[in-house]
Amino acid sequence: MTVTLPPASPAPERPDSASPLPESPAPAATPVRPDVVGRVNRRPSAFIVAVACTVSLLGLLPLGYVIVTGILTGWPELSALVFRPRVGELLVNTVGLVLITVPLCAVIGVGAAWLVGRTSLPSARVFAVLLAAPLAVPAFVNSYGWVSAIPSLNGLWSGVLIATLSYFPLVYLPCAAALRRLDPTVEEAAGSLGSGVWGVFFRVILPQLRLPILGGSLLVGLHLLAEYGAFAMVRFDTFTTAIVEQYRSTFNGPAANALAGVLVLCCLFLLVGESGARGRARYARIGSGVARIAPRRSLGRFTPLGYLVLGGLFVLSIGVPFTSVIRWLVQGGPAVWTDGVVGEAFLQTVGYGLIGAVATCLLAFPIAFLAVRYPSRLARGLESVNYLTSSLPGIVTALALVTVSIRFVQPLYQTVVLVIATYVLMFLPRALVNLRAGLAQVPVGLEEAARSLGKHPIGAFLNVTARFFAPSALAAGALVFLGIVTELTATLLLAPNGTRTLAIQFWSKVNDINYVGAAPYALLMIALSLPVTYLLFARSRLTSGS
Amino acid sequence: MIAGIAGVTVLGATACSANGAASGPEATSGGKPSGSITVYNAQHEELTQAWADEFTKKTGVEVTLRNGDDSELGNQLVQEGAASKADVFLTENSPAISLVDNAGLFSPVDAATLAQVPAQFQPSTGNWTGIAARSTVFAYNPALLTEDQLPKSLLDLADPSWKGRWAASPSGADFQAIVSAMLELKGESATTAWLKAMKSNTVIYKGNSTVMKAINAGEIPGGVIYHYYWFGDQKGTGENSSNTKLLYFKNQDPGAFLSLSGGGVLESSPNPVAAQAFLAFITGKAGQSILQTGTSFEYPIVDGVGANPALVPISDLDAPKIDPSKLNSTKVTDLMTQAGLL
Numbered sequence: 001m002t003v004t005l006p007p008a009s010p011a012p013e014r015p016d017s018a019s020p021l022p023e024s025p026a027p028a029a030t031p032v033r034p035d036v037v038g039r040v041n042r043r044p045s046a047f048i049v050a051v052a053c054t055v056s057l058l059g060l061l062p063l064g065y066v067i068v069t070g071i072l073t074g075w076p077e078l079s080a081l082v083f084r085p086r087v088g089e090l091l092v093n094t095v096g097l098v099l100i101t102v103p104l105c106a107v108i109g110v111g112a113a114w115l116v117g118r119t120s121l122p123s124a125r126v127f128a129v130l131l132a133a134p135l136a137v138p139a140f141v142n143s144y145g146w147v148s149a150i151p152s153l154n155g156l157w158s159g160v161l162i163a164t165l166s167y168f169p170l171v172y173l174p175c176a177a178a179l180r181r182l183d184p185t186v187e188e189a190a191g192s193l194g195s196g197v198w199g200v201f202f203r204v205i206l207p208q209l210r211l212p213i214l215g216g217s218l219l220v221g222l223h224l225l226a227e228y229g230a231f232a233m234v235r236f237d238t239f240t241t242a243i244v245e246q247y248r249s250t251f252n253g254p255a256a257n258a259l260a261g262v263l264v265l266c267c268l269f270l271l272v273g274e275s276g277a278r279g280r281a282r283y284a285r286i287g288s289g290v291a292r293i294a295p296r297r298s299l300g301r302f303t304p305l306g307y308l309v310l311g312g313l314f315v316l317s318i319g320v321p322f323t324s325v326i327r328w329l330v331q332g333g334p335a336v337w338t339d340g341v342v343g344e345a346f347l348q349t350v351g352y353g354l355i356g357a358v359a360t361c362l363l364a365f366p367i368a369f370l371a372v373r374y375p376s377r378l379a380r381g382l383e384s385v386n387y388l389t390s391s392l393p394g395i396v397t398a399l400a401l402v403t404v405s406i407r408f409v410q411p412l413y414q415t416v417v418l419v420i421a422t423y424v425l426m427f428l429p430r431a432l433v434n435l436r437a438g439l440a441q442v443p444v445g446l447e448e449a450a451r452s453l454g455k456h457p458i459g460a461f462l463n464v465t466a467r468f469f470a471p472s473a474l475a476a477g478a479l480v481f482l483g484i485v486t487e488l489t490a491t492l493l494l495a496p497n498g499t500r501t502l503a504i505q506f507w508s509k510v511n512d513i514n515y516v517g518a519a520p521y522a523l524l525m526i527a528l529s530l531p532v533t534y535l536l537f538a539r540s541r542l543t544s545g546s
Numbered sequence: 547m548i549a550g551i552a553g554v555t556v557l558g559a560t561a562c563s564a565n566g567a568a569s570g571p572e573a574t575s576g577g578k579p580s581g582s583i584t585v586y587n588a589q590h591e592e593l594t595q596a597w598a599d600e601f602t603k604k605t606g607v608e609v610t611l612r613n614g615d616d617s618e619l620g621n622q623l624v625q626e627g628a629a630s631k632a633d634v635f636l637t638e639n640s641p642a643i644s645l646v647d648n649a650g651l652f653s654p655v656d657a658a659t660l661a662q663v664p665a666q667f668q669p670s671t672g673n674w675t676g677i678a679a680r681s682t683v684f685a686y687n688p689a690l691l692t693e694d695q696l697p698k699s700l701l702d703l704a705d706p707s708w709k710g711r712w713a714a715s716p717s718g719a720d721f722q723a724i725v726s727a728m729l730e731l732k733g734e735s736a737t738t739a740w741l742k743a744m745k746s747n748t749v750i751y752k753g754n755s756t757v758m759k760a761i762n763a764g765e766i767p768g769g770v771i772y773h774y775y776w777f778g779d780q781k782g783t784g785e786n787s788s789n790t791k792l793l794y795f796k797n798q799d800p801g802a803f804l805s806l807s808g809g810g811v812l813e814s815s816p817n818p819v820a821a822q823a824f825l826a827f828i829t830g831k832a833g834q835s836i837l838q839t840g841t842s843f844e845y846p847i848v849d850g851v852g853a854n855p856a857l858v859p860i861s862d863l864d865a866p867k868i869d870p871s872k873l874n875s876t877k878v879t880d881l882m883t884q885a886g887l888l
């Protein structure tokens with residue numbers, strides 16, 4: 001018989017201990033434990049808890065919508081709509097897409113990270129930036145670029161090609177960051193015990209990259225499930241494209257909702273699969289001081305091959321779409337810019353992006369604040385609710401909000417407020433991750449010192465903590481901005497009358513196969529995304545401690 | 547929860563009828579149009595924008611467009627009910643506008659407007675009016691199909707010999723309107739059988755332009771589209787149609803279906819005077835001339851405004867006679883969903 005010991009210490013663990021935070025070593029004499037020190041205020045303010053709970057409850061709306069409409073539809077009709085050959089086709093397509101693309105992205109992402117981070121290819125550092133650039137090209141613009149170059153592209157393999165080239169940076173970036181953090185002594189120990197280059201790579205490096213690979217792959221998978229435009233353009237049907245088609249034929253008919261239900265199940269499957277595959281191993285480095293920077297390895301006679309791989313990736317992922325856009329722009333001449341709507345669409349897009357980013361950060365803050373300063377079961381629950389919502393494809397969230405607003409909150413229907421609310425639900429976790437990481441880095445003692453010197457609590461927070469975590473807030477906002485600028489599906493459904501964003505106008509031109517007219521919008525979307533992507537890249541470096 | 551939804555629906559319905567009764571009589575009064583209107587526009591954006599610009603120039607009424615597809619906007623209007631912000635609904639085809647009509651959401655069209663439009667281009671209900679027309683055609687690539695290999699009827703395309711050899715865009719309202727005509731002419735069981743055959747025969751594209759582009763590129767021998775895509779491209783660069791020709795089925799075949807684009811004024815319109823004036827403008831000489839001389843290549847429908855000279859005259863199309871208000875979009879999407887096309 002075993003005796004179960006009570007937990008040794010009630011100190012709550014940090015919600016996501018796997019998430020890599022910058023390792024700025026705290027002074028040994030004054031250990032900073034925000035979670036403990038923060039307890040000077042025993043309870044979080046009721047206002048903050050209320051906001052956090054409200055936002056998270058609203059976050060459950062899309063999932064609740066899918067479940068409730070499923071129940072209202074009734075099993076006989078629902079099963080007739082779910083268990084039919086068409087859904088089987090869509091399932092085969094969607095699952096095939098995920099099963100092929102995710103491993104491809106993982107292999108390319110890890111391989112590219114290794115090539116730019118660990119080899120002595122002379123321009124590896126340049127490629128390190130260039131390979132993050134595909135994130136600035138929305139997948140549907142990438143698809144447009146490829147279809148312009150090879151008009152006959154269609155079906156599964158075209159979908160795989162475009163998705164892989166668009167999404168591999170989602171694995172590449174975290175892997176490159178993690179690779180820089182690895183302690184080379186472990187690899188050297190393996191080497192001294194007789195492992196060759198490949199042995200070290202597969203038995204030492206790769207297992208340590210497990211979390212970034214899994215996390216990145218999960219993101220790739222969720223993007224694959226949610227993407228509409230890129231696959232519609234190469235005539236590849238997935239659940240999301242089929243839902244959009246049903247929507248176009250019936251608005252929010254039961255068939256669209258049934259498909260949405262199956263799609264949500266696919267998302268949950270990925271989420272559960274990823275968390276199951278993470279394992280319980282610990283990856284933190286043991287040992288004092290700062291790890292050496294790992295030496296770069298010469299590729300020897302494989303140097304040309306290394307160049308070929310990196311150069312090829314760049315040409316295929318950035319070169320092709322960019323060349324197409326430029327080619328159409330040249331063909332269209334100045335006339336395509338004087339369409340009259342280009343400027344308006346640009347301003348509207350920037351407006352939505354800015355308002356959405358600010359709103360999302362403001363609403364994410366209470367959740368991040370609770371998670372860092374008052375970690376509890378409630379705080380963890382609130383966080384995970386929001387991750388769940390953002391994992392749902394935009395089309396599901398949009399369908400839910402359209403229906404709910406028409407039926408229950410008419411005044412909000414077709415307003416900017418509703419669009420912003422959708423953006424908040426879709427992109428909240430992007431802000432949350434950054435805000436939480438930033439907040440956790442601010443020693444709470446400084447804020448307390450300011451208060452003990454007579455500052456009002458709010459003043460102390462604004463003057464001390466807010467300043468420290470401003471860069472994180474900026475990154476959070478920038479990421480949300482990037483998401484909004486390139487958002488198509490939900491905006492199409494929810495936009496107020498007369499709305500013209502870059503993505504909407506681009507899509508309308510592409511549908512009329514007016515590829516020339518679409519080019520300015522494509523270029524502007526890329527131009528708005530590039531600086532943000534660079535910021536993202538720079539921050540991934542920062543967290544890797546260099 | 548269920549009870550809650552039901553309760554709100556009832557409330558919504560009550561509000562709807564009250565509102566309708568209040569705004570009904572004003573709709574037909576003939577005051578001077580002013581203010582602004584919102585148009586739920588399923589027509590080609592370029593065409594409606596041209597109408598809107600001209601109308602604004604004449605009357606000073608601001609026009610805001612919400613662009614979408616026939617069925618999407620039609621179903622949306624039904625869901626929105628009395629709370630809709632729309633004043634006018636314009637479609638490319640009749641089924642979606644009939645859907646809104648059947649839901650009782652339209653005000654009767656002004657008598658003066660109806661008087662401008664020949665009876666054959668009006669629904670029997672009189673709650674909306676035709677605004678333009680488009681003809682079904684079979685576009686083909688003569689390098690891949692000789693004239694003697696061409697189908698005689700749209701129904702021929704169900705034959706196994708056509709497997710993988712013709713294209714369509716079944717998710718679009720255009721094609722769904724053609725199916726609704728078949729449903730009306732040939733009945734449900736024939737249409738279901740045809741759709742099942744289509745599922746195995748047809749190569750599916752998204753959008754009529756894309757279908758034509760594929761035929762032009764030789765990816766596929768032929769496809770079912772509407773005529774004006776071809777003429778629009780010919781008028782422009784011809785890059786997506788120069789290798790293709792059009793076949794008109796005629797003989798009152800389902801494939802000779804002349805689809806009527808519709809326009810109606812919502813009973814809940816906040817600005818019925820301007821909304822009626824807009825519809826009168828579109829169906830008047832000025833509005834119809836934009837069809838004749840513009841780049842849309844759709845058929846004008848009022849007497850005295852001929853079609854663009856490049857087009858085959860409507861009278862030569864030998865289209866089947868169908869009451870547009872009989873076309874049923876819901877039934878068609880159900881049948882197509884059953885056939886696995888949606």
